[in-house]
Amino acid sequence: MSSLPFAVSRRAATRAAALGAALAVAASLLLPATSPARAAVTADGASPGTAAASCWEVKQNNPAAESGIYWILTPALVAPEQFYCDQQTDGGGWVLVARGRQGWKGQYNGLRSAETLRETITGTAAFPVAQLPATTVDGLLNKGRVDALADGVRLRRAMNTAGTTWQEVRFKFANRDRWVWTFGAEHRVGAYSFNGVTGSGGQTASFGRDSAYQRVDSTAPTAQNFLGGLAYGSQVTGTTSSSSYLWSAVDGRGSARPFTQMFLRPKLLTADLDFGTIPDTGAPASAQSALPESDALRTVWGVSGLGAGGTSELATEVSAFAQIGDTVYVGGNFLYVQRTENATGADRIAQPYLAAFNVDTGEWISSFRPVLNNQVKALIGLPDGRLAVGGRFTTANGETRNNLVVVDAATGATAPGWQLQVENRTSGGVPQVRGFAASSTHLYVSGAFTHLVRPNGVATSTWNGARVNLSTGAPDGNWNPRLNGTSIGVEAASAGDRTYYSGYFRMSGTVETLSGTALQTTAGAAVVQPLWVPQFSKPGTNNTGNIWQLGVAEAGGKVWLGGSEHSLFAYDRSTFERKAGFITKNGGDFQAVEGSGPLVFGGCHCGDFVYSNAYSWSDIGSGWTQGDKMNLIGAWDAASGAYQQQFSPIVQSRRGFGAWALFQDSRGTLWAGGDFSDSVRAGEANQWSGGFIRFRARDTAAPTTPGSAAITPLSPSSARLSWTGSSDDRGVARYEVLRDARVIATTNATTFDVPIGDAPQRYFVRAVDAAGNRSATTAALVAAPPSESELTLVALASTWSWRYDSTAWPTDWRTPAFDASAWNTGPAPLGFGSASLGTDIAAGLATPKPLSAQFRHSFELDDPATVTNAVIRVRADDGVVVYVNGQEVGRTNLPTGTLTQNTYATAAPRTTTAAANAQVFAVPSNLLVDGTNVIAVSTHLNYRSTPDVSFDLGFTATRNG
Incomplete structure (x- = not known):
C-alpha cells in the first residue's frame, strides 16, 4: 500500500489543514486497510x-x-x-x-x-x-x-x-x-x-x-x-x-x-448493496471462462455444390473435420472451394469432397488435392502424420478404395503404409464409414460394414464397428461389437477402458443396446457393466418410435448422447444414471456431439429454443428450468452440465439441415460444418459462409497488472494517480479506478486525478481488455491527511513560466534574479505531440523546432535549515537538466559538461515512457533559502523531428522540529 500525504510550508500549514490537504510521498507510511468513514456521496447518477x-x-x-x-x-x-x-x-x-x-x-x-x-x-x-x-x-x-x-x-x-x-x-x-x-x-x-x-x-x-x-x-x-x-x-x-x-x-x-x-424497475439502493472489500495488497485478476465467441470469424474460403452423395440431410456440404499440424481438413459432399458466394475463375476451384485450410488464416491450401468419387463422412489425423479418410466413396486417387483410405497429409495422394477397405456382405447392404476415434493404440471405426479387408485380401469380420492397430493397420478380429445396425458416432474414452457407439442399432451381440452402447476395450468387446440403458424423448410403445442416436461424447465425467426427437442427454460415466436432459423446440434432432476440454458442443437442425432439464418431446412439460436460444449450434459446460447461453451465434443453413460436424482446433477455434450458408461476424455484419463457419475462442487471459503505481499531490484539494501501462494478448481497452471496492471511473490514460478529503481514502487501478477480463489491481494507493512535517514545495501540474525559442537564451536564465515576466506561462505538463498536455508549447510554431525549451517556477519557504529529504521528481523527454537557485541538481539523457541551448539529448524516449519513469534528484538542503526559491529546467530534443516532448515536476521535502 502506497500512501502519499500532501503538505505545504510551515507558514501555510494551518491554512492547508483547514482546506483538507491530504497527501505525502512517504511510500513507507502504511495506513489501515479499512478507511475511516468518508463523507457520503449522493448517488445522483450524474457521473x-x-x-x-x-x-x-x-x-x-x-x-x-x-x-x-x-x-x-x-x-x-x-x-x-x-x-x-x-x-x-x-x-x-x-x-x-x-x-x-x-x-x-x-x-x-x-x-x-x-x-x-x-x-x-x-x-x-x-x-x-x-x-x-x-x-x-x-x-x-x-x-x-x-x-x-x-x-x-x-x-x-x-x-x-x-x-x-x-x-x-x-x-x-x-x-x-x-x-x-x-x-x-x-x-x-x-x-x-x-x-x-x-x-x-x-x-x-x-x-x-x-x-x-x-x-x-x-x-x-x-x-x-x-x-x-x-x-x-x-x-x-x-x-x-x-x-x-x-x-x-x-x-x-x-x-x-x-x-x-x-x-x-429494480428498486435498488446503494446503501443496501455489498461491493465487498479489497485488501491493501489488491484484488486478484478475473477472466471469463473458455467458450467460443458468438461472432463468426470472417469467411476466407468456403465450400459449395453438392456431389454424388445426393441432396438429403445425410449429404450436407460438410460432415467431418480433422487437424494435422497447421492444417485443418474439411470433408463432406461439396464440389468446390471458393472465396465468396458468387465467386468465379480462380476464386472458385473444383476440389470435391475433401479440402485443406490453414488453421490460423482459413486460407485454402492448393497443394492438397485428393481425388475421390463420393462424399467424406469421417476424418482423423494418425500418429504417423497421415490422414485417415472414411465415407461413401469407392475410389481414391484413381484406385479402388472402398470407403476408407489413408492419404498423405501434404498432397492428398494415397499414402505409403497400411491401408484398409470396407465391405458390407449383408444382402443389399451399402458399406460406409461414418466416424473415427483414436486411443493411444487403436483406431476405432463406426459405420455400416461387416468386414475390414487388408491389401493382401485377408478380411476380418467386425460388424458395424471395428478397431484397427494404429501401428500395423491390422483389424482386431477379437474385438467385434456385433452391432445389428449402422453405427454413427464413436468415442474412445480418454481412460482407455471403453469405447462408445451411437446409431441405429438395437443389439450388441445378444445384449439389448438401444441406439447407444459402451463397450469394454478388452478382447471380446463386452458391454460395460452396469449396462447403459439410454432413454429417449419420444420412444413410442416398446421403443418402436424414433429412438436413433447420432452423436456421442465423453466429457466431464459424463456420457453425452444426442439424436432423434430433439434430445441431448448426459449420463454419469460410472453408473449411467441420467444427470441432465435438453430438448430443442421448435427444432430438430441432435446430429453432432463433440467433447473438447471443459466444453461439450452440440449441433442440430434446430433454430429456436433449448430447454434445460427437459426430457420429453413434443410436450416438454413444466419442470424445465431454462429456455434459451439455440441456433443450430450450442455449448455446454462438461462438468456442471449447464447450457452455456453466452455462446449464441447467429447463423443460417441452406435447407435447415444444420450442423453435422463440430471440431475445436489446437488454437481453440470452433469449426462447425453442415449445410451452412450465412453467419454474422463482429459488428453485426452478415456474411456468406459456405458449408462451414469458424468461431474464435474468446479471450480468457487477463491483462497484466498496471505497474509503478503512485499517487502524487497536485494541489491542496487533489492528487494524481499514475501507473505504467498494462499489456494484453489482444490489447488493453481501458483502466478502471476503484475507490475501495467500487469502480468510480474508467480511462484510457495512465493517470487519473482524485479529490483529497479529510480522511484517508484508498484507491486501486486495474486494466480491462475488450472482452471484459480484468487484471489484478495495484496495491492500495492512499490519500491521507498529512502531518505538518510533510512539505510539497512544487506540485505536479503547477503553472510555469516558459520559453521555446531559437533565439539565444539569456545567460542568466536559470538564476534566481532573472526576470522571466516576459515569458509565456501555462500549467504542466508542458510540451507538444501528446494528448495529455496542460500546455502546448509548439502551437503555431514554424519548423524547424528549437532544440531546447526552458521553464521556471518559484516557491516560498521558511526555515530551510529544518528541511530534509528534499526530492525532485521530474518527468521529461527527451533530455532534461534541473537547477535549484541556479545550481544544477541533476540531468538525464544529456551529455556531461557544459550545456548550450542547442545541445542534443542522448536518447529519445516517448512521452508515455517518460511519464511512467520519473527521474528522482535529491536536493541538498543548503541550496534552499529563506524566502523565494527558484526551480529552473531545460529540456532538449534528441532530433528536431522528435514526435513528442513533455515536462512536469514535483518537489517534496520533510521538516524536522
Missing part, C-alpha cells in the same frame, strides 16, 4: 463517481430528476454504465432495456449497442431493434430474480401507424431467475395488465385477453418473414411502410409488430 444503484434510486434522491441518461452501478455490473431512465411514468425509476419494431432476437448477447439504445429511444430512427445483453440486464438487477420484480416487465407499445397513441402493458414471469430474450419460448406468465385491465396466465410466446390490442405475441412466424416482435393479435394490422409504427410483412396483415419500448 461515474456518483453512479446510482438504479434509476429508482436517482428518483428517490432527487424527486425533480428528469428522464434522461444516468450512470448506474451495482456489484453485478462491476463498473458504472450509462442507461436511459424514464423518470416520469408512474413515479419514474424505469430503466430502458430494449426498444424497436420488428426483428427482436432471442440471442443472449442482445442486439446492437447500449449506446445506440440509450441515445435513440424513440422515433423512426429507433425502429431497428436494440436489446441490452442479458448479462447487463442481470447486472441492473444485481443478479436478483426476474420474477421478484415488483413491477414486472413494462412494455410501451404504439397503437397506431403514426405513433401518436400508446399502450402500457405490465406482466410478470411466473418463474424466472435470470434474464433471457427468448420471449418466443414457453416461459410462463403470471399476472398482466393492458392499460390497467388485468389478467393472468399464458406464456411469453403469446398471452392476453383477446386477439386484438390486449395480446402480446412474441413468435416469429413465416407470415411475418420470421421477424419477431412484441406483436398485437391477429385483428390488428400493420403496413410495410418504413415510417409506420405498426409493421407487417404485407400491408393489411394481422399480428402487427408495434414499435415497443421495454422497461424494468
Whole structure:
C-alpha cells in the first residue's frame, strides 16, 4: 500500500489543514486497510463517481430528476454504465432495456449497442431493434430474480401507424431467475395488465385477453418473414411502410409488430448493496471462462455444390473435420472451394469432397488435392502424420478404395503404409464409414460394414464397428461389437477402458443396446457393466418410435448422447444414471456431439429454443428450468452440465439441415460444418459462409497488472494517480479506478486525478481488455491527511513560466534574479505531440523546432535549515537538466559538461515512457533559502523531428522540529 500525504510550508500549514490537504510521498507510511468513514456521496447518477444503484434510486434522491441518461452501478455490473431512465411514468425509476419494431432476437448477447439504445429511444430512427445483453440486464438487477420484480416487465407499445397513441402493458414471469430474450419460448406468465385491465396466465410466446390490442405475441412466424416482435393479435394490422409504427410483412396483415419500448424497475439502493472489500495488497485478476465467441470469424474460403452423395440431410456440404499440424481438413459432399458466394475463375476451384485450410488464416491450401468419387463422412489425423479418410466413396486417387483410405497429409495422394477397405456382405447392404476415434493404440471405426479387408485380401469380420492397430493397420478380429445396425458416432474414452457407439442399432451381440452402447476395450468387446440403458424423448410403445442416436461424447465425467426427437442427454460415466436432459423446440434432432476440454458442443437442425432439464418431446412439460436460444449450434459446460447461453451465434443453413460436424482446433477455434450458408461476424455484419463457419475462442487471459503505481499531490484539494501501462494478448481497452471496492471511473490514460478529503481514502487501478477480463489491481494507493512535517514545495501540474525559442537564451536564465515576466506561462505538463498536455508549447510554431525549451517556477519557504529529504521528481523527454537557485541538481539523457541551448539529448524516449519513469534528484538542503526559491529546467530534443516532448515536476521535502 502506497500512501502519499500532501503538505505545504510551515507558514501555510494551518491554512492547508483547514482546506483538507491530504497527501505525502512517504511510500513507507502504511495506513489501515479499512478507511475511516468518508463523507457520503449522493448517488445522483450524474457521473461515474456518483453512479446510482438504479434509476429508482436517482428518483428517490432527487424527486425533480428528469428522464434522461444516468450512470448506474451495482456489484453485478462491476463498473458504472450509462442507461436511459424514464423518470416520469408512474413515479419514474424505469430503466430502458430494449426498444424497436420488428426483428427482436432471442440471442443472449442482445442486439446492437447500449449506446445506440440509450441515445435513440424513440422515433423512426429507433425502429431497428436494440436489446441490452442479458448479462447487463442481470447486472441492473444485481443478479436478483426476474420474477421478484415488483413491477414486472413494462412494455410501451404504439397503437397506431403514426405513433401518436400508446399502450402500457405490465406482466410478470411466473418463474424466472435470470434474464433471457427468448420471449418466443414457453416461459410462463403470471399476472398482466393492458392499460390497467388485468389478467393472468399464458406464456411469453403469446398471452392476453383477446386477439386484438390486449395480446402480446412474441413468435416469429413465416407470415411475418420470421421477424419477431412484441406483436398485437391477429385483428390488428400493420403496413410495410418504413415510417409506420405498426409493421407487417404485407400491408393489411394481422399480428402487427408495434414499435415497443421495454422497461424494468429494480428498486435498488446503494446503501443496501455489498461491493465487498479489497485488501491493501489488491484484488486478484478475473477472466471469463473458455467458450467460443458468438461472432463468426470472417469467411476466407468456403465450400459449395453438392456431389454424388445426393441432396438429403445425410449429404450436407460438410460432415467431418480433422487437424494435422497447421492444417485443418474439411470433408463432406461439396464440389468446390471458393472465396465468396458468387465467386468465379480462380476464386472458385473444383476440389470435391475433401479440402485443406490453414488453421490460423482459413486460407485454402492448393497443394492438397485428393481425388475421390463420393462424399467424406469421417476424418482423423494418425500418429504417423497421415490422414485417415472414411465415407461413401469407392475410389481414391484413381484406385479402388472402398470407403476408407489413408492419404498423405501434404498432397492428398494415397499414402505409403497400411491401408484398409470396407465391405458390407449383408444382402443389399451399402458399406460406409461414418466416424473415427483414436486411443493411444487403436483406431476405432463406426459405420455400416461387416468386414475390414487388408491389401493382401485377408478380411476380418467386425460388424458395424471395428478397431484397427494404429501401428500395423491390422483389424482386431477379437474385438467385434456385433452391432445389428449402422453405427454413427464413436468415442474412445480418454481412460482407455471403453469405447462408445451411437446409431441405429438395437443389439450388441445378444445384449439389448438401444441406439447407444459402451463397450469394454478388452478382447471380446463386452458391454460395460452396469449396462447403459439410454432413454429417449419420444420412444413410442416398446421403443418402436424414433429412438436413433447420432452423436456421442465423453466429457466431464459424463456420457453425452444426442439424436432423434430433439434430445441431448448426459449420463454419469460410472453408473449411467441420467444427470441432465435438453430438448430443442421448435427444432430438430441432435446430429453432432463433440467433447473438447471443459466444453461439450452440440449441433442440430434446430433454430429456436433449448430447454434445460427437459426430457420429453413434443410436450416438454413444466419442470424445465431454462429456455434459451439455440441456433443450430450450442455449448455446454462438461462438468456442471449447464447450457452455456453466452455462446449464441447467429447463423443460417441452406435447407435447415444444420450442423453435422463440430471440431475445436489446437488454437481453440470452433469449426462447425453442415449445410451452412450465412453467419454474422463482429459488428453485426452478415456474411456468406459456405458449408462451414469458424468461431474464435474468446479471450480468457487477463491483462497484466498496471505497474509503478503512485499517487502524487497536485494541489491542496487533489492528487494524481499514475501507473505504467498494462499489456494484453489482444490489447488493453481501458483502466478502471476503484475507490475501495467500487469502480468510480474508467480511462484510457495512465493517470487519473482524485479529490483529497479529510480522511484517508484508498484507491486501486486495474486494466480491462475488450472482452471484459480484468487484471489484478495495484496495491492500495492512499490519500491521507498529512502531518505538518510533510512539505510539497512544487506540485505536479503547477503553472510555469516558459520559453521555446531559437533565439539565444539569456545567460542568466536559470538564476534566481532573472526576470522571466516576459515569458509565456501555462500549467504542466508542458510540451507538444501528446494528448495529455496542460500546455502546448509548439502551437503555431514554424519548423524547424528549437532544440531546447526552458521553464521556471518559484516557491516560498521558511526555515530551510529544518528541511530534509528534499526530492525532485521530474518527468521529461527527451533530455532534461534541473537547477535549484541556479545550481544544477541533476540531468538525464544529456551529455556531461557544459550545456548550450542547442545541445542534443542522448536518447529519445516517448512521452508515455517518460511519464511512467520519473527521474528522482535529491536536493541538498543548503541550496534552499529563506524566502523565494527558484526551480529552473531545460529540456532538449534528441532530433528536431522528435514526435513528442513533455515536462512536469514535483518537489517534496520533510521538516524536522
